[in-house]
Amino acid sequence: xxxxxxxxxxxxxxxxxxxxxxxxxxxxxxxxxxxxxxxxxxxxxxxxxxxxxxxxxxxxxxxxxxxxxxxxxxxxxxxxxxxxxxxxxxxxxxxxxxxxxxxxxxxxxxxxxxxxxxxxxxxxxxxxxxxxxxxxxxxxxxxxxxxxxxxxxxxxxxxxxxxxxxxxxxxxxxxxxxxxxxxxxxxxxxxxxxxxxxxxxxxxx
Amino acid sequence: xxxxxxxxxxxxxxxxxxxxxxxxxxxxxxxxxxxxxxxxxxxxxxxxxxxxxxxxxxxxxxxxxxxxxxxxxxxxxxxxxxxxxxxxxxxxxxxxxxxxxxxxxxxxxxxxxxxxxxxxxxxxxxxxxxxxxxxxxxxxxxxxxxxxxxxxxxxxxxxxxxxxxxxxxxxxxxxxxxxxxxxxxxxxxxxxxxxxxxxxxxxxx
Numbered sequence: 001x002x003x004x005x006x007x008x009x010x011x012x013x014x015x016x017x018x019x020x021x022x023x024x025x026x027x028x029x030x031x032x033x034x035x036x037x038x039x040x041x042x043x044x045x046x047x048x049x050x051x052x053x054x055x056x057x058x059x060x061x062x063x064x065x066x067x068x069x070x071x072x073x074x075x076x077x078x079x080x081x082x083x084x085x086x087x088x089x090x091x092x093x094x095x096x097x098x099x100x101x102x103x104x105x106x107x108x109x110x111x112x113x114x115x116x117x118x119x120x121x122x123x124x125x126x127x128x129x130x131x132x133x134x135x136x137x138x139x140x141x142x143x144x145x146x147x148x149x150x151x152x153x154x155x156x157x158x159x160x161x162x163x164x165x166x167x168x169x170x171x172x173x174x175x176x177x178x179x180x181x182x183x184x185x186x187x188x189x190x191x192x193x194x195x196x197x198x199x200x201x202x203x204x205x
Numbered sequence: 206x207x208x209x210x211x212x213x214x215x216x217x218x219x220x221x222x223x224x225x226x227x228x229x230x231x232x233x234x235x236x237x238x239x240x241x242x243x244x245x246x247x248x249x250x251x252x253x254x255x256x257x258x259x260x261x262x263x264x265x266x267x268x269x270x271x272x273x274x275x276x277x278x279x280x281x282x283x284x285x286x287x288x289x290x291x292x293x294x295x296x297x298x299x300x301x302x303x304x305x306x307x308x309x310x311x312x313x314x315x316x317x318x319x320x321x322x323x324x325x326x327x328x329x330x331x332x333x334x335x336x337x338x339x340x341x342x343x344x345x346x347x348x349x350x351x352x353x354x355x356x357x358x359x360x361x362x363x364x365x366x367x368x369x370x371x372x373x374x375x376x377x378x379x380x381x382x383x384x385x386x387x388x389x390x391x392x393x394x395x396x397x398x399x400x401x402x403x404x405x406x407x408x409x410x
Contacts, residue, residue: 014247016240022253023235026228029260031283034270034290035221039263042219047256051249055234058244065239070321078236080316080325086241087232088293088316111285111293115406116275120285121350122334126327133326145326148355155349155406168322180409201320201360 007134008104009076011084012059013203023087031110066204068091081130092127096138100169102131108158119156121190127164128192132178135166136196143198156182156189166202174198210301212339213309214281216289228292236315271409286335297332297369301343305338307377313363324361326395329387332369333397337383340371341401346381348403361387361394379403 011017026048033039059065069078080088090112094104106127114120129148136142156162166180176196182189214220231253238244264270274283285293295317299309311332319325334353341347361367371385382403387394 016235016238016242016246019246019249019253020235022257023228023231024248025257026231026253026260029257029264030221030225030228030292031290032267032270033221033260033264034273034283036273037221037260037263037265038341039260041224044224044256044260045227047252048224048231051252052227052230055231055238055242055244055249058242059234059238060242062237065237066321068239068241078239078315078317078318080328080385085236086316087235110283111281111291113285114273115237116408120331120335121338121353122331123285125330125334125353126325129327129330130325143355144320144357144360147357148326148330150330150350150353152350152352182403184321201323203321 005138007032007076007094007096007102007138008082008092009084010093011091017084020085020087025060027087027111028109063204070203079130081127082134092131094131094134094164094166100139101165102135102138103165104131105161105163107161107198110158113158115155117158119158119162119189121150121152124152124156124190125150125192128166128180128182128190129194131164131180132192132194132196135168135178135180136176139168139171141171141198143170143176143196143200145175145194146197147195150192151191153188153190157184162189195198209303210343212281212301212307212343213287213297213298214289215298216296218240222289225290225292226257226269232292232316233314251267255324261386268409275408285337286332287339297336299336299339305344307340307343308368308369310366310368312366315363319358322363324367324394326355326357329357329361329395330355331387331396333371333395333400336369336371336385337397337399337401339371340383340385341381344373344376346373346376346401346403348379348381348401348405350399351402352400354398356396358393358395362389365389367394376403
């Protein structure tokens with residue numbers, strides 16, 4: 001019997017995942033440096049634009065790329081919360097456990113800042129919406145978000161380990177109710193309740 | 206009389222903003238290329254890590270950087286929705302208009318994808334949470350999100366112009382109620398209602 005199962009793609013240490021991890025560093029380092037640093041930013045811009053140009057020149061046709069994105073494990077590789085191919089994603093790794101919950105731990109840095117030194121409320125919403133969706137997959141009945149309510153109980157700290165949890169509460173016909181929370185040092189910072197409808201948009205083929 | 210006012214930082218075409226714009230391109234191009242492209246990703250990773258290393262070596266002290274971030278116009282330069290210094294931000298530019306609403310237009314690409322070809326529900330939540338906050342600033346009474354409810358009415362398309370709106374509805378003592386929406390081609394995709402409490406975390410000094 002498996003006590004826990006990875007529900008999100010585990011980043012490779014090579015290939016596109018390593019390039020994306022480096023891009024994630026660039027995003028954070030640009031914010032960390034800011035406009036007042038001694039770095040010649042025009043040179044940085046030129047280097048980064050050259051990388052983007054090179055990638056664009058070798059990209060597959062858009063239709064094909066969309067099919068590949070949505071095939072097999074691809075589904076968890078590119079989203080903005082857990083995706084190892086998406087530099088916007090922290091990324092969060094979520095595990096399904098036997099009691100039906102999903103959970104993960106993440107530390108968020110400057111790109112995710114809202115109030116000074118704390119996580120943006122909308123970033124908490126993004127993480128929880130996604131986690132509720134993964135909890136639905138883990139429970140076996142999933143769908144699209146119809147309604148999501150976030151309650152902000154205390155500011156969520158940057159630079160500290162956050163525990164993210166989600167669990168499906170009820171399935172009533174096509175309506176699915178799911179909840180989740182972000183806690184820091186054992187204290188609930190944000191909680192979420194979601195209503196999902198059991199339907200999915202078609203995957204590109 | 207001013208009919209409209211920019212409420213978010215206007216990106217410069219040079220300096221750190223240009224470097225961040227290029228980083229935004231890299232994030233999108235990595236997703237666009239994916240793991241199956243002919244690009245030598247180890248080389249891309251090395252180039253991007255070298256950029257991050259260079260930026261980190263020249264970054265100011267963290268305490269000083271936090272003070273700078275939160276001084277004057279800095280406040281709207283680094284957030285993950287409108288910030289020209291944050292490559293996670295699309296960025297969205299919001300304008301305050303005389304009737305008390307704020308509005309902006311944005312096109313979202315692959316980094317913001319949830320369902321196939323559509324915007325991630327959590328990204329819509331992120332954008333609306335932030336827009337409601339800006340609407341509160343524009344109305345003159347602002348605070349921190351206490352509760353946020355999103356209603357998803359139809360899938361929000363990627364790659365098409367989205368109109369983002371927000372307006373303060375009511376101020377009752379320290380309680381502020383605000384609403385907003387994302388529309389595409391005149392149709393409401395997501396609407397939001399927020400309850401904010403008139404308090405702010407201290408700025409670093």
